Amino acid sequence: MSVYSPRLARLIDALRRLPGVGPKSAQRMAFQLLDRERGAARTLAQALTDALEHIGRCPSCRMFCEGGDCRYCTPARTASGHLCVVEGPADLMAIEAGTPYRGRYFVLMGRLSPLDGIGPDELGLDQLQAQLATGDVRELIIATNPTVEGEATAHCLAEIARAQNVAVSRIAHGVPVGGELEYVDGGTLAHALSGRRQV
Amino acid sequence: MSVYSPRLARLIDALRRLPGVGPKSAQRMAFQLLDRERGAARTLAQALTDALEHIGRCPSCRMFCEGGDCRYCTPARTASGHLCVVEGPADLMAIEAGTPYRGRYFVLMGRLSPLDGIGPDELGLDQLQAQLATGDVRELIIATNPTVEGEATAHCLAEIARAQNVAVSRIAHGVPVGGELEYVDGGTLAHALSGRRQV
Ligand SMILES: [Zn+2]
Numbered sequence: 001m002s003v004y005s006p007r008l009a010r011l012i013d014a015l016r017r018l019p020g021v022g023p024k025s026a027q028r029m030a031f032q033l034l035d036r037e038r039g040a041a042r043t044l045a046q047a048l049t050d051a052l053e054h055i056g057r058c059p060s061c062r063m064f065c066e067g068g069d070c071r072y073c074t075p076a077r078t079a080s081g082h083l084c085v086v087e088g089p090a091d092l093m094a095i096e097a098g099t100p101y102r103g104r105y106f107v108l109m110g111r112l113s114p115l116d117g118i119g120p121d122e123l124g125l126d127q128l129q130a131q132l133a134t135g136d137v138r139e140l141i142i143a144t145n146p147t148v149e150g151e152a153t154a155h156c157l158a159e160i161a162r163a164q165n166v167a168v169s170r171i172a173h174g175v176p177v178g179g180e181l182e183y184v185d186g187g188t189l190a191h192a193l194s195g196r197r198q199v
Numbered sequence: 200m201s202v203y204s205p206r207l208a209r210l211i212d213a214l215r216r217l218p219g220v221g222p223k224s225a226q227r228m229a230f231q232l233l234d235r236e237r238g239a240a241r242t243l244a245q246a247l248t249d250a251l252e253h254i255g256r257c258p259s260c261r262m263f264c265e266g267g268d269c270r271y272c273t274p275a276r277t278a279s280g281h282l283c284v285v286e287g288p289a290d291l292m293a294i295e296a297g298t299p300y301r302g303r304y305f306v307l308m309g310r311l312s313p314l315d316g317i318g319p320d321e322l323g324l325d326q327l328q329a330q331l332a333t334g335d336v337r338e339l340i341i342a343t344n345p346t347v348e349g350e351a352t353a354h355c356l357a358e359i360a361r362a363q364n365v366a367v368s369r370i371a372h373g374v375p376v377g378g379e380l381e382y383v384d385g386g387t388l389a390h391a392l393s394g395r396r397q398v
Pocket residue numbers: 058059060061062063065070071072073
């Protein structure tokens with residue numbers, strides 16, 4: 001018999017599946033939600049249900065998108081001629097929040113990692129290639145993480161762009177090598193972006 | 200304008216209200232739930248809704264309780280004549296999981312803290328007094344945390360028990376002073392419980 005009653009056990013299990021949450025934290029969260037934070041629990045349940053129902057993926061940039069038009073695929077952004085490729089949504093958010101860049105994005109939702117079965121198909125590279133083929137993109141800015149896998153991904157992206165005669169740049173290594181883009185401050189990111197170089 | 204779309208912003212805000220979750224973790228949780236863990240998100244929403252609807256408080260021990268009978272207020276536990284007072288649900292769980300104690304409990308849901316407006320009423324001490332007055336309890340075991348506030352609470356509890364002519368004990372200080380009961384290993388807790396002394 002679990003030390004918890006059935007519904008409490010289910011709640012704690014569900015909380016444990018959140019990233020970075022261990023058994024003790026999950027228990028603490030459950031008790032707090034059931035004790036002083038019942039309103040917060042209700043809000044969270046509703047926010048989750050609502051998000052699952054209404055947040056999907058933009059078919060063009062692959063970023064999370066609610067209903068109608070994607071906020072990152074506007075005509076103004078398309079007109080900039082810039083397309084910035086990032087590994088994940090958090091990287092996109094970091095660039096939006098910390099730099100003046102307002103071009104378009106392409107979110108890989110991962111990075112090349114053959115050992116994990118993540119290849120060009122999983123990252124939507126054929127879709128990216130099709131976008132470059134339209135001629136709307138003047139410059140592809142590669143903002144994958146400066147890690148081994150991120151660099152391998154960048155190399156592959158650069159080849160795709162060259163094959164379509166699209167200029168390619170890589171954000172400058174103001175970003176600490178081996179670090180994760182998502183945790184870099186806005187100033188460093190802005191510097192890295194403006195110091196990008198042709199590859 | 201928020202950098203997030205409205206529903207995404209609401210989800211991240213709701214996740215931030217979980218204990219120990221900062222803005223970066225909340226964003227990471229939201230992205231992961233919407234990307235690879237949509238099933239987990241659904242499960243969590245359902246578990247929260249279900250828990251809010253069905254988990255209440257036992258009117259007797261004040262522990263979380265689902266529907267019908269409280270699993271900690273059984274006749275067998277009452278027959279033991281022991282009533283163990285803890286500050287919170289996590290302390291009860293730690294004693295249940297780590298010691299052979301199978302008497303009853305009384306969960307204060309806090310500790311005396313006049314500066315925070317937490318007095319005897321908030322901790323249900325009148326309710327505890329009524330239970331001691333029935334004569335069912337032979338010994339009140341005080342397992343509040345060995346912190347300043349926990350000791351003040353213990354002092355107050357001991358006075359209530361003495362006024363009802365109920366024997367009182369305090370769990371032994373095998374528990375590191377200044378520490379939190381919930382994080383102590385079961386062996387130490389069992390030792391502290393068996394080494395309890397009359398106060
Ligand atoms: Zn888009």
